[in-house]
Every structure is written in structure tokens, then in C-alpha cells.
Amino acid sequence: MQTEEFTPKIIAFMCNWCAYGAADLAGVSRMQYPSNIRPVRVMCSATVSPHHILRAFQSGADGVLVGG
Amino acid sequence: MDHIDGEEGNFEVSVIQHPRYVDMDKCIACGLCAEKCPKKVPDKYDEGLVKRKAIYVQYAQAVPLKYAIDPEQCIYLTKGKCRACEKFCPAGAINFKDTAKKVTVNVGAVIVAPGGETYDPGDNDTFEYKKFPNIVTSIEFERMLSASGPFGGHLIRPSDKVEPKKIAWIQCVGSRDENHCGNGYCSSVCCTYAVKEAMLAKEHCADDLDAAIFYIDIRTNGKDFEQYYNRAKDEFGIRFIKSKVISAPEVKESGKHLISYVGDSGKRINEEFDLVVLSVGLQPKKESVTLAQKVGIDLNKYGYAVTHSFDPVSTSKPGVYVCGAFQAPKDIPSSVIDASAAAGMAANKLSSARWSMTKTKEVPIELDVRSQSPRIGVFVCCCGTNIAGVVDVPAVVEFAKTLPGVVFAEQNMFSCSQDTQDKIAQTIKEQRLNRAVVAACTPKTHESLFQETLTSAGINKYLFEMANIRNQCSWVHKDAPELATRKAKDMVKMAVAKARLLEPLSEPTFAVKHAALVIGGGVTGMEAARDLADQGFHCYLIEKTDTLGGQARHLFHTWQGEDIQQYVGGLIETVSNNENIDIFFNADITAAEGFVGNFKTTIHQDIAPDSPAIILEHGVTIIASGAAEYAPDQYLYGKDSRVVTGLELQQRLVDNDSGLAGLKSAVFIQCVGSRIPERPYCSKLCCTQSITSALELKTRNPEMDVFVLYRDMRPYGLREEIYRKARAAGVVFIRFNFEKELIVETDDAGRLCVTFSDCVLSRRMRINPDLLVLATAIVPEKENPLAQKYKISQSADGFFMEAHVKLRPVDCATDGVFICGLAHAPKPIDESITQAHAAAARAATILAMEKIKGEGIVSHIDPRLCSGCLGCINVCPYGAISFDSEKKVAEINPALCKGCGACAAACPSEAPILMGFTNHQLYAQINSALF
Numbered sequence: 001m002q003t004e005e006f007t008p009k010i011i012a013f014m015c016n017w018c019a020y021g022a023a024d025l026a027g028v029s030r031m032q033y034p035s036n037i038r039p040v041r042v043m044c045s046a047t048v049s050p051h052h053i054l055r056a057f058q059s060g061a062d063g064v065l066v067g068g
Numbered sequence: 069m070d071h072i073d074g075e076e077g078n079f080e081v082s083v084i085q086h087p088r089y090v091d092m093d094k095c096i097a098c099g100l101c102a103e104k105c106p107k108k109v110p111d112k113y114d115e116g117l118v119k120r121k122a123i124y125v126q127y128a129q130a131v132p133l134k135y136a137i138d139p140e141q142c143i144y145l146t147k148g149k150c151r152a153c154e155k156f157c158p159a160g161a162i163n164f165k166d167t168a169k170k171v172t173v174n175v176g177a178v179i180v181a182p183g184g185e186t187y188d189p190g191d192n193d194t195f196e197y198k199k200f201p202n203i204v205t206s207i208e209f210e211r212m213l214s215a216s217g218p219f220g221g222h223l224i225r226p227s228d229k230v231e232p233k234k235i236a237w238i239q240c241v242g243s244r245d246e247n248h249c250g251n252g253y254c255s256s257v258c259c260t261y262a263v264k265e266a267m268l269a270k271e272h273c274a275d276d277l278d279a280a281i282f283y284i285d286i287r288t289n290g291k292d293f294e295q296y297y298n299r300a301k302d303e304f305g306i307r308f309i310k311s312k313v314i315s316a317p318e319v320k321e322s323g324k325h326l327i328s329y330v331g332d333s334g335k336r337i338n339e340e341f342d343l344v345v346l347s348v349g350l351q352p353k354k355e356s357v358t359l360a361q362k363v364g365i366d367l368n369k370y371g372y373a374v375t376h377s378f379d380p381v382s383t384s385k386p387g388v389y390v391c392g393a394f395q396a397p398k399d400i401p402s403s404v405i406d407a408s409a410a411a412g413m414a415a416n417k418l419s420s421a422r423w424s425m426t427k428t429k430e431v432p433i434e435l436d437v438r439s440q441s442p443r444i445g446v447f448v449c450c451c452g453t454n455i456a457g458v459v460d461v462p463a464v465v466e467f468a469k470t471l472p473g474v475v476f477a478e479q480n481m482f483s484c485s486q487d488t489q490d491k492i493a494q495t496i497k498e499q500r501l502n503r504a505v506v507a508a509c510t511p512k513t514h515e516s517l518f519q520e521t522l523t524s525a526g527i528n529k530y531l532f533e534m535a536n537i538r539n540q541c542s543w544v545h546k547d548a549p550e551l552a553t554r555k556a557k558d559m560v561k562m563a564v565a566k567a568r569l570l571e572p573l574s575e576p577t578f579a580v581k582h583a584a585l586v587i588g589g590g591v592t593g594m595e596a597a598r599d600l601a602d603q604g605f606h607c608y609l610i611e612k613t614d615t616l617g618g619q620a621r622h623l624f625h626t627w628q629g630e631d632i633q634q635y636v637g638g639l640i641e642t643v644s645n646n647e648n649i650d651i652f653f654n655a656d657i658t659a660a661e662g663f664v665g666n667f668k669t670t671i672h673q674d675i676a677p678d679s680p681a682i683i684l685e686h687g688v689t690i691i692a693s694g695a696a697e698y699a700p701d702q703y704l705y706g707k708d709s710r711v712v713t714g715l716e717l718q719q720r721l722v723d724n725d726s727g728l729a730g731l732k733s734a735v736f737i738q739c740v741g742s743r744i745p746e747r748p749y750c751s752k753l754c755c756t757q758s759i760t761s762a763l764e765l766k767t768r769n770p771e772m773d774v775f776v777l778y779r780d781m782r783p784y785g786l787r788e789e790i791y792r793k794a795r796a797a798g799v800v801f802i803r804f805n806f807e808k809e810l811i812v813e814t815d816d817a818g819r820l821c822v823t824f825s826d827c828v829l830s831r832r833m834r835i836n837p838d839l840l841v842l843a844t845a846i847v848p849e850k851e852n853p854l855a856q857k858y859k860i861s862q863s864a865d866g867f868f869m870e871a872h873v874k875l876r877p878v879d880c881a882t883d884g885v886f887i888c889g890l891a892h893a894p895k896p897i898d899e900s901i902t903q904a905h906a907a908a909a910r911a912a913t914i915l916a917m918e919k920i921k922g923e924g925i926v927s928h929i930d931p932r933l934c935s936g937c938l939g940c941i942n943v944c945p946y947g948a949i950s951f952d953s954e955k956k957v958a959e960i961n962p963a964l965c966k967g968c969g970a971c972a973a974a975c976p977s978e979a980p981i982l983m984g985f986t987n988h989q990l991y992a993q994i995n996s997a998l999f
């Protein structure tokens with residue numbers, strides 16, 4: 001049986017003031033990480049409701065990260 | 069600064085700007101120059117623990133994020149060969165012809181803020197610091213703990229890169245030491261930072277770390293610091309050992325160091341530590357002394373700027389102000405408060421020049437695009453090679469052209485350059501674009517720049533979206549160009565999907581009532597009111613009693629010997645005669661409503677029966693409601709007239725009570741009602757006040773025996789001077805064991821009898837004083853009604869809380885409300901005055917505006933969907949939502965909304981919409997993130 005390596009699709013909701021800034025700083029510091037993540041900037045992690053998380057899974061995401 | 073001429077109101081200052089050799093307008097901070105630069109030099113920011121290049125940015129978060137060449141290290145500038153950076157810079161930003169520029173400015177006031185430095189133990193090779201790698205300074209240790217530091221945040225010791233199991237901190241290195249280094253003062257900050265470092269070290273170590281702090285006195289007297297110290301002891305198990313350590317020799321080339329001390333039991337104990345951290349103190353820089361001489365301001369014997377307790381940020385030269393660690397050793401919150409105060413003092417003098425040099429920017433009339441279908445332009449940035457070196461930019465452009473709504477797409481070499489900005493504006497007009505997407509770096513630094521471009525093209529600035537394909541794509545996936553290109557395409561697709569749904573937003577403006585309400589007629593409230601009145605703003609000063617002056621009316625002298633009564637009298641007179649200040653005595657606040665710029669407060673004056681309520685309209689609120697002295701129910705207070713509080717003794721000194729000089733002995737007991745489980749905070753001012761009073765008694769009668777019973781003596785900063793003076797004058801300071809009972813009683817002969825356990829002698833002692841002074845706590849009003857009226861919060865201890873301890877130390881979380889003085893935290897008179905100046909300065913930033921401009925990104929509640937469940941009101945951290953009981957729906961005040969969107973997430977029926985981040989827009993982004 002052939003198995004393909006599983007690469008999860010991850011959607012990341014990131015607070016503009018902390019997690020999003022941290023992700024920017026990771027870039028400034030040239031830290032390397034896998035590319036299978038798609039960032040969504042929000043003004044506060046409190047704005048992320050269960051609806052958004054469920055919508056991400058419905059759309060085919062394998063994982064959701066809320067950074068705040 | 070090269071030279072200064074002139075006087076208050078009219079200084080001419082010439083400044084030399086040293087060459088940077090990098091054009092700030094062109095540098096895109098890609099870092100290629102540093103990568104190619106062959107010259108390595110020790111990195112000062114990381115305390116020399118790692119190396120940087122000759123072309124560098126000081127640290128990753130530096131603002132502006134632009135490179136600079138170190139001319140003393142650059143091979144080309146020192147030897148005439150190399151120019152590697154110039155060759156590789158994609159933006160052509162290197163300019164070796166850069167020269168020093170002389171700039172002359174004409175100013176009305178000068179603020180001196182050069183900061184300080186830490187004591188270098190290498191100067192005298194304290195603890196053989198230079199010889200042993202495992203003896204580090206606290207600043208080196210800070211860098212060792214930092215994720216961006218030399219060891220990537222892994223706590224390892226420098227000699228063998230092994231994780232330490234035992235760490236010792238040695239306090240007062242370069243502080244409280246007249247002989248060794250000449251820094252006879254306390255550096256104020258080291259106790260708390262050592263506690264912090266020990267706690268962080270514990271969190272960093274997987275195994276149980278043994279952390280021990282060797283101290284003389286623990287001086288955690290800042291707001292909430294005592295509670296932090298208690299946590300370190302009780303929850304983190306950090307050991308605090310009272311012992312003055314004098315050496316830490318290495319143990320037989322093991323990399324370990326031996327510390328020998330006398331324990332509580334009186335026995336000598338030898339302990340080995342893997343790492344020793346020297347808690348180095350603060351001192352003024354040598355350059356600052358030169359600077360001060362040029363400016364012409366007086367310095368004290370340590371090199372700190374001389375100031376007066378009642379005018380704490382003014383130097384000896386009129387028009388020149390000082391703030392931060394050049395005034396005295398101090399921490400970040402105090403320095404930031406100083407900074408606002410110094411700015412305020414300058415503003416008091418310069419208020420007539422306000423707005424006289426500002427220019428208004430001309431903007432074209434905004435086009436109404438609401439009825440148009442989206443016409444989106446996508447601009448993909450190469451950022452030199454920063455993006456294009458990894459991501460296939462032409463492929464992203466071609467992909468963008470296929471997306472629905474996109475009518476134009478192109479690539480730019482540097483989207484942020486001025487010529488590209490002009491070109492984008494031109495394209496918007498030519499292509500009749502009504503939305504724009506820029507795929508480049510991060511919106512956190514560049515969104516406002518591109519929004520300005522839209523504004524200049526007549527398009528609402530909120531019709532803009534960025535795709536962060538540099539910081540969050542090309543920079544972090546540089547070894548996977550294909551995957552990075554795929555991600556960049558998806559990010560553009562997500563941005564376009566959101567852009568299609570963007571709507572123009574307006575930024576509401578609110579008029580400002582140009583008056584201030586100052587609550588509290590003590591020194592703090594009066595100083596704040598006077599500042600604002602001096603700047604031409606009207607003030608309502610509310611005092612609950614029938615007199616101005618507050619607690620200061622009972623105070624004798626400051627520790628520096630300044631007469632407080634004389635000062636308070638003068639201040640009361642100035643404030644009472646100021647026509648910009650309306651004073652309301654015997655006044656109570658019965659109701660308050662409104663928001664920043666537009667408050668409405670109802671007061672009631674208890675002066676005559678049926679006094680009518682008075683409604684005051686004001687743009688800002690300053691709370692200076694103070695605190696009281698704790699009235700103890702112990703140590704015979706109230707039962708024996710020989711037992712008084714610290715403030716009562718001060719009053720007797722003010723009254724020049726002749727009975728005091730005849731006393732044979734006096735005892736002070738410190739921390740009465742402070743630092744106990746019921747009231748865990750330190751009241752900060754009592755140690756210095758007791759020392760000052762004790763010294764005064766000793767001066768009035770040198771034969772008097774004066775004892776101070778203490779737990780830790782905390783005369784911080786330059787106050788250490790008076791502590792030393794008191795000891796020299798013969799005041800006896802005894803550290804008593806707090807765990808063992810301290811008893812005050814009268815004996816058969818009617819004498820007062822104080823019995824306690826001495827820590828040094830480990831035995832019970834007894835003194836029979838003629839006067840017993842209790843240094844009692846500063847107590848705020850718990851559940852203060854002002855908290856609810858102005859929507860501000862109180863700490864568990866009852867002090868009002870600031871919006872941010874370091875960044876906004878006098879602002880409340882509610883915009884337009886400020887705090888100062890004892891209502892904020894216990895503090896001595898000079899710090900209350902500084903804080904009053906700071907609060908007034910912050911308030912003036914609002915009062916100086918004709919109108920306040922709100923944010924476009926705020927929430928709006930659709931009343932048709934709102935069921936009135938109040939869920940959003942409960943989650944809103946800014947008190948921006950109210951309930952309309954007639955319509956039975958929640959309403960948002962856009963002036964208070966900060967656009968966090970918590971209401972939108974909490975609402976079960978999606979009634980609140982966060983403009984610019986609506987659910988539809990987020991769903992569109994999520995849907996197109998499919999990959």
C-alpha cells in the first residue's frame with residue numbers, strides 16, 4: 001500500500017497586536033518553518049468565534065491556530 | 069548636541085548628526101548587507117556574548133528598522149577596501165560619501181533625557197568578574213534568558229554550555245557602596261529585577277533550579293512589587309538570604325563558585341553555585357556629565373541632575389527639564405511618568421506657541437465608489453530580491469489577473485519607494501480602480517503608507533488590503549521556493565477575496581469640551597489643576613472637605629530638608645487665585661456620564677440645606693483622590709497618648725511641639741499595617757519618613773536614644789544618603805524578627821515597654837521609650853464609587869489601575885481619565901507631584917484638540933438582529949456598549965470602541981459587525997485559503 005506523507009492544512013487567526021507581530025518578527029529573524037499555514041489577521045483574538053473556526057474546518061482545513 | 073545658546077523661551081541648539089552611511093529612505097532592512105559584510109565585531113546589545121557585523125541594526129525590534137555602518141569597524145572606512153555591502157545592496161542604499169551634518173534648531177525648552185548605564189564590575193574586577201565566565205552581570209543574564217539572545221533562550225552557563233542547577237544573585241554590586249565604586253546610593257531597580265530574573269530562570273529550567281538571592285535589604289517598593297516578591301518566595305521557592313557577600317572564588321577549576329555566608333542560625337554556611345549573577349546598579353554615563361556641562365545644569369556629587377522635591381523635573385537652569393535615570397536611578401514606570409511630566413512642564417511655558425508651526429495636509433475629495441462593482445488593482449512587490457529571490461513574482465502577478473474582481477495587476481521593484489507610490493496613485497486614477505491590494509511586507513509597518521496613497525488618489529483608505537508575502541512567506545520559507553510561491557498566491561487570493569467585500573469607512577469626529585475635572589484638592593490635584601490652568605484650560609477642582617492641601621498639611625520636611633508647609637501654603641494661594649480654576653469645597657460626585665472629550669459630572673455641595681446639584685461638562689477627568697493613613701488597632705494606639713502614627717509625629721514637628729526635645733528615647737516601628745497578608749503591599753514612603761523624623765528628633769535633642777525597628781529598610785535611590793546620615797548621627801536601626809511577636813505594653817511603673825526579637829543577636833530585647841511612633845500603611849478607599857462612575861478599575865488593594873504599568877502609567881483604561889498621587893499607589897510627595905504633572909500633560913493632549921478623530925475600524929450593532937441578551941455588554945473591555953431600554957437593543961459608542969471585535973464573537977445572532985473585519989470578509993478569506 002502506498003501512503004503519501006500527510007501535510008495538514010492550517011489556518012492561523014492572529015491578533016494584530018501580538019501573534020501577527022510575532023510572526024513578522026520570525027520573518028525579520030529569518031526563522032524557517034513549513035509553508036502549509038495560511039494567516040488571517042484579526043484585530044484581537046477575541047473576535048474569533050466558533051463560527052470562524054468551524055468555517056475553517058468546513059473549508060477543508062486540518063487544523064486551526066488562534067494566536068493572541 | 070554640540071552647543072546651546074540663549075535662555076528659557078528662546079534657545080538655539082546645534083546638533084551634530086553623525087553619518088550613518090545608509091540612506092534611510094532607500095534601506096529596506098533586508099539584511100543582505102550584514103550577511104555579506106566580512107567584518108565581525110562583538111555585539112554590544114548582547115553584552116558581547118555574540119558577534120554582529122560592521123553593518124548592523126542594533127536589535128531586531130529597532131525603530132526605524134534601518135541598517136547603519138559602524139565607522140570604527142567598517143573595513144572600507146578604516147582601510148579603504150571592501151565595499152561588499154554597497155555591491156550587494158539591492159536598493160542602492162549604501163552611501164560611503166555620507167558626512168556629519170550640523171543642524172541648528174530654535175526651541176523654547178530643552179528636555180535632557182540621556183538615561184544611565186549599569187555599573188561595570190570589570191572596572192575594579194569585582195568578584196573577579198573579568199576572569200571567570202560563570203560570573204555574569206544581570207544584564208548579561210537578561211540576554212541569556214532572551215529568546216533572541218545569544219543562546220536562543222536556553223539557559224546555559226557560558227563556560228561549558230551546560231544548564232545550571234544552582235544560581236546565586238548577589239545584590240548591591242555597584243550600589244550602596246561608597247568605598248569600592250563611589251556609588252553611595254541605592255539603584256532602586258535591582259531587587260525587583262533580580263526577583264524577576266530568578267523567577268524567569270526557574271521557568272526556563274526543565275529540572276528544579278535552585279535560585280538564591282543574597283541581599284542587604286529587599287527593596288520591592290514599587291506598585292505591586294511586594295506581591296511579586298511574595299510570589300517568588302512562596303510559590304517559586306526562591307531563597308532570599310540576608311548576607312553581604314564579599315567574594316565568590318572558583319571551586320577547583322570546576323566552573324562552580326563558592327559563596328560563604330552566615331545563616332539565620334548564626335552558623336557559617338558554604339554553598340557552591342554553577343552560575344553567579346551580579347545585580348549591577350545604575351549610574352550616570354560619563355558623556356551625560358559632559359552634556360550637562362554644555363547645557364549648564366547642576367549635577368550632584370554622583371553626576372545626577374539636581375532637582376527640587378517640589379519641582380522634580382526642572383533642572384537648575386530655567387527652561388531645561390530632566391527625566392528618567394539621569395535624575396536619579398529609577399525604573400521604567402517612573403521614567404515614563406517623568407517623561408510626561410517634563411513634556412508637560414515644557415508645555416506649560418510654551419502653550420501660547422501651540423499649533424503655530426503645524427501645517428494642514430491637502431487631500432483630494434473622496435470619490436463615492438459604493439455603487440460600483442469592484443475594480444481591484446493588485447501590486448506585487450519584489451522587495452529587491454527579498455521576495456523575488458524566493459517567490460516567483462511574475463507567476464503571482466499572472467495568477468492575480470485571473471482572480472474575480474481584479475482588473476489590473478503588476479509587479480514593482482520596491483512598492484514603498486516614493487516613485488512607485490506616485491505610480492500606484494496614477495494607476496488607480498487611470499484604471500478607475502476602487503480597491504487596491506498590495507502584496508509585499510507587513511501591514512503593521514506599511515499599511516498606513518499605502519492607505520495614504522489611496523487617499524491621495526481620492527479613494528477611501530479602508531478600501532485597501534495587504535498580503536504579507538515577505539515577513540510571513542519569502543523570509544520564512546526561503547528553502548522551498550515552489551511552496552512559497554504557492555502560499556504567496558493563496559495569500560493574494562485571500563486578500564483579493566476580502567478586498568471585494570471591503571466598504572468605505574468613515575472616521576467619526578467628536579467635539580472636545582475644553583475643561584478638566586480634577587478630583588481631589590491635595591497637592592497632587594492642585595498641581596495638576598495649576599498645570600492645565602497655566603496652559604489656558606479651565607479646571608473644576610473638586611474637594612470633599614472644606615480645605616485644600618490634603619495629607620501634605622500635616623507633613624514637616626522632605627528628606628532633602630525642604631519645608632512642606634511653606635510649599636503647600638504657596639500652592640494653595642496660587643490655585644485659589646487662579647481665574648482658570650473653579651474650586652468646589654465639600655463636594656461629592658453623585659453621577660458621571662459620557663466619554664473622552666465629553667464628560668458630564670454631577671456634583672453636590674454640602675454647604676447649605678437644599679444645595680442644588682451642579683452639572684459640570686468637561687473633556688478630561690483627573691483622579692487625585694488620594695488615600696488615608698491607616699489607623700492601627702494594635703500597639704496601644706489610641707489607648708496611650710505616647711503612641712502616635714508617623715503622620716501625627718510629623719504634625720507635632722510642624723507645630724514645633726516643645727515637648728519632643730525633652731524626650732529621652734523614641735522607638736519607631738516600621739510596616740504597621742503594610743506587608744501583612746491583609747494588606748500585602750509596601751507603603752513605600754514610611755521608611756524614608758521615619759528616618760527623616762528620627763533624624764529630626766536626634767537633631768533637636770542629640771542625647772535622645774532613637775531606635776527604628778524594621779523588616780527591610782527601604783530608603784531607595786538617593787534617599788540612601790539620609791539613611792547613612794541618620795546612622796552616623798546615632799539613630800539605631802534594628803531588624804526585628806517579624807515571625808516572632810512584637811509586644812507593646814505598659815509596665816508597673818507606667819513605662820511603655822516594647823519587646824521584640826532581634827535578628828542579629830537572635831534574642832528577645834526590650835526598650836522603654838517615651839515615644840512610640842508607628843509607621844502606618846497608606847490605605848486607599850476600597851470599592852471607591854469613582855471606579856464605577858468613570859468605568860475604571862481598582863486593584864485588589866484598592867488603588868486605581870493604570871492602562872499599562874510601563875507604557876501608560878497615568879492613563880486609565882477608559883480614554884480621557886487619568887490618575888495620579890496616592891490614589892494610584894503609595895508614594896512620597898515628589899513622586900506625587902511628578903505624577904500630577906504627567907497626568908496634566910496627558911490630559912492636555914486631549915484638551916489641546918479642537919476635535920477628536922475616531923477610528924474607522926469599530927463595531928456596529930445591527931438593531932434588527934439584536935435580541936437584547938446583553939452578552940456583548942458583558943464582554944466589552946472598554947465599556948463602549950450600552951443598552952437602550954426603550955428599543956431593547958445594545959448600542960455601541962464609536963468614541964469608546966477600540967475595534968477588538970469581542971462583541972462580534974460573543975453575539976449568538978451575529979448582530980455586531982466589526983467594520984473592516986466583518987464575518988463575511990473573514991469567511992471569504994477562510995474560503996479562499998483552501999489549498
